[in-house]
Structure formats: C-alpha cells, structure tokens
Amino acid sequence: MDIKDFDFDLPERLIAQTPLTDRTSSRLLILDREKQTMDHKHFSNIIDYLEPGDCLVLNDTRVLPARLYGSKEDTGGKVEVLLLHQQEGDIWEVLVKPAKRIKEGTVITFGDGKLTATCIxxxxxxxxxxxxxxxxxxxxxxxxxxxxxxxxxxKEQLPDKERYQTVYAKEEGSAAAPTAGLHFTRELLQQIQDKGVELAFITLHVGLGTFRPVSVDSIEEHDMHAELYHMTQETAEQLNKVKEQGGRIISVGTTSTRTLETIARDHDGELVAASGWTDIFIYPPYTFKAIDGLITNFHLPKSTLIMLVSAFAGQSFVLDAYREAVKQEYRFFSFGDAMFIK
Known part of the structure; x- marks a missing residue:
C-alpha cells in the first residue's frame, strides 16, 4: 500500500499541547465496525460500551524521565541525552544531540557531577x-x-511529571507513554470493575521509534522499530478464560495491541506467558488473532499507528472518522482525545 493512503489534513491548532485537568473529560469518538457508524461522547461514557465479562488490557509500563541535559567534561559543550533502553546494568543505548560531539571515550557530566556517562x-x-x-x-x-x-x-512544558503517566504505571522502562491509557482515573477503573469488567496488565516499553515517520512510499518496505514486552502466566490464563466465556478482549492502546498480537501470532493464536522484543508491523490487510475492541488516541498522518487502527477498523472508515474528528475539532495525539472501536 502507498503511504498516501493514510494521509489526512490536520490543522496544527488541533495538536493538544497540554493535558486536561480531568483525565476523563476528553472527548470519545465511538466507531462501530459492523454498523459503520460514529457517535460523539466523552471518555467517562466508555463504561456504557463495556459489558460484564469483557476485559480491558492495559500496558503498565512507566515512562522514565529519560531526557538529560549535561556537558562534555573536557570542553563544557552542552549535550542532550535521551535514554532509549537499558542494555545491562548501567549501560544504556541513547540518542545524543549534537551527535558529532560525542565520540568513543567522551565523558558527559550531569547535575554538577551527580551523574557521569562515558561513551563506549x-x-x-x-x-x-x-x-x-x-x-x-x-x-x-x-x-x-x-x-x-x-x-x-x-512544545509546552509539563509542570506535573505524573500527568504523562497512566494511573496504573508500574514497570519502569518507557521513553514515551502509552497514551490511550492517560484517560483513565482510578475511580473510573473501579467503576468499570464494579460493572463486571476485568482488568489485565501487560508490559511493553515504548521506544522513540513509535514517533519515527515512515520514510518510504510503499509501507511494506518500512522497517519497524523493536520494543521489549512481557506477559505473565497469570495474565495469559485470565485472557484465555475471558475468551472461553465469550467476553471481549479490549486493548487499551496500540502498544497493548502489538503485544497481544505478537504473542498470538507466535503461538498459533494462543495467548501464553511470553517475553521478548517485537517489531510487529500491523497494516491492512491483517487478521487480528487476539483483540475484539480497541481504545486509542488520534494519531499522526501517515504513521504506523494510524495504519494499525486502519487494519482493525478499515482504512476508508478510519480516514472518514479522522476527517470527522478534524471537522468537530477533536484534540489530537498524546494529550488529545480518544476513540473506541468496537
């Protein structure tokens, strides 16, 4: 497929720069795949679309304060470091700016020497x-x-670091938040459980590759970034039981989706305890093996994320929904509004 098939016009003013005070007050666009209909709600209404026996799958990764500002020990030149992932112990893969200044053996200091780093x-x-x-x-x-x-x-500063974390974030390791989960409060999650909907937790540490644009015309030629995931035996058994009893597995975000579909793909459709790196790239046409519903934010034009959503709900339906969201002035991206695809 051509990258142009996933393009749409997005006014810059619709890119949300700050989070709403009340997480649940975001708008929510309901997409019904069977009826091909759209309804405009607020995120607090999500409970009305969940049924007893359903299960929400949430990514419990926690975002690291991964951007560091330091200086070269020898020259004092300013350096920005972005942690990507921990290789082992105190050794990390990072991005640096300006990169040309950092060669093997270069020492960088942060916080008046509280932290130092040597390029190896x-x-x-x-x-x-x-x-x-x-x-x-x-x-x-x-x-x-x-x-x-x-x-x-x-472009705006974020005074409260916790506002870029989900309320259930636990496992340290992400370079970005699983943003579909930012709309939930503890109170809303409790109300959802009180209705008879289960919560299940998996972990996928989001890498910065999630923001990397697709730079090829034919999407089949795009090299997907890899991210580290983990699902426990307890969660696998919980999800399999939900399916056996006729409940829906509803993925919260593209990161949860990629984890579940990776495991199902690698184990003949079964959900099992698993850990590893996934570079799964989901785009139309794709047969989903694990999920029955998806809660997600509004994504960048021509991004791998809008391709995943298009694979689940249909490319033309999703693009129509995005154009409707622009028309209705929904807020886009990490701090923006959400959609529920059922």
Whole structure:
C-alpha cells in the first residue's frame, strides 16, 4: 500500500499541547465496525460500551524521565541525552544531540557531577552506548535530574511529571507513554470493575521509534522499530478464560495491541506467558488473532499507528472518522482525545 493512503489534513491548532485537568473529560469518538457508524461522547461514557465479562488490557509500563541535559567534561559543550533502553546494568543505548560531539571515550557530566556517562560505542544508526556512573540508586538520580521525554510535537512544558503517566504505571522502562491509557482515573477503573469488567496488565516499553515517520512510499518496505514486552502466566490464563466465556478482549492502546498480537501470532493464536522484543508491523490487510475492541488516541498522518487502527477498523472508515474528528475539532495525539472501536 502507498503511504498516501493514510494521509489526512490536520490543522496544527488541533495538536493538544497540554493535558486536561480531568483525565476523563476528553472527548470519545465511538466507531462501530459492523454498523459503520460514529457517535460523539466523552471518555467517562466508555463504561456504557463495556459489558460484564469483557476485559480491558492495559500496558503498565512507566515512562522514565529519560531526557538529560549535561556537558562534555573536557570542553563544557552542552549535550542532550535521551535514554532509549537499558542494555545491562548501567549501560544504556541513547540518542545524543549534537551527535558529532560525542565520540568513543567522551565523558558527559550531569547535575554538577551527580551523574557521569562515558561513551563506549558509536552505532551505525547514530545512536550511542553510554556507561553511567553515580552514587546511590540510578532511578532516584534520574528522577532528580531527568525530564519527561515529551513527543517532538508538544512544545509546552509539563509542570506535573505524573500527568504523562497512566494511573496504573508500574514497570519502569518507557521513553514515551502509552497514551490511550492517560484517560483513565482510578475511580473510573473501579467503576468499570464494579460493572463486571476485568482488568489485565501487560508490559511493553515504548521506544522513540513509535514517533519515527515512515520514510518510504510503499509501507511494506518500512522497517519497524523493536520494543521489549512481557506477559505473565497469570495474565495469559485470565485472557484465555475471558475468551472461553465469550467476553471481549479490549486493548487499551496500540502498544497493548502489538503485544497481544505478537504473542498470538507466535503461538498459533494462543495467548501464553511470553517475553521478548517485537517489531510487529500491523497494516491492512491483517487478521487480528487476539483483540475484539480497541481504545486509542488520534494519531499522526501517515504513521504506523494510524495504519494499525486502519487494519482493525478499515482504512476508508478510519480516514472518514479522522476527517470527522478534524471537522468537530477533536484534540489530537498524546494529550488529545480518544476513540473506541468496537
């Protein structure tokens, strides 16, 4: 398929720069795949579309304050470092700016020496491998010195770091939030459970590749980024039981979807305990093996995320929905509004 098949006009003013005070007050576009209808609601209404016996699958990854500002030890030159993922111990794959200044052996200091990093490898794609040195606990040092790695299309500062975390975030390791989950409050989740809807948790650590544009005309030629995932035996048994009893598995976000579909693809449609790296690229046509419904935000034109949503609901229906959302001035991207596809 051609990349142009997933394009739409998006006024820049509709890109949400700040989160709403009340997470559940976001707007919610309901897409019915069978009836091909659209309804305009608010996110607090999501409970009306969930049935007893259904199960929401939530990604419990927690975003690291992964953006660090430091300086070269020898020259004092300013350096920005973005943590991508931990390779082992105190060794991390990172992106650096300006990259040309950071060569093998370069030492970078942060926070008046509270944290230092030595470049031990320069990678082909431009990334760097850094070894960090510090006193105490790395995550505590990072929480003190680091900033939230907000997507490049968000220009505003975020005073409250927790607003870029889901309320159920637990497993440290993401470079970006699983944003469909940002609309839930603890109170709404409790109301959903009280209705007889189950909650299941998986982990996929979101990489910055999720923001990487597709740079080829034919989407089949796009190389998907890989992300680390994990699903426990307990969760696998829970989801299989839901399916056996006729309930729907409703994925919260594209990250949960990619995890579930990876596991189902690799195990003949079964959901089992599994961990590993996934580079699954879902685009039309694709037969979904795990999910029955999807809660998701509004994504970038020509992105791999809108391709995934198009595979689930149909490319023309999704593009029509996006044009309707623009017409109705929905808020887009990480801090924007949501849709529920059933």
């Amino acid at each position: 490898d320069v990678q082909e794609h431009g990334g760097r491998i850094l070894r960090f040195d510090y006193q105490g606990i790395f995550l505590e040092v990072l929480n003190e010195l680091g900033e939230m790695p907000l997507p490049p299309y968000i």
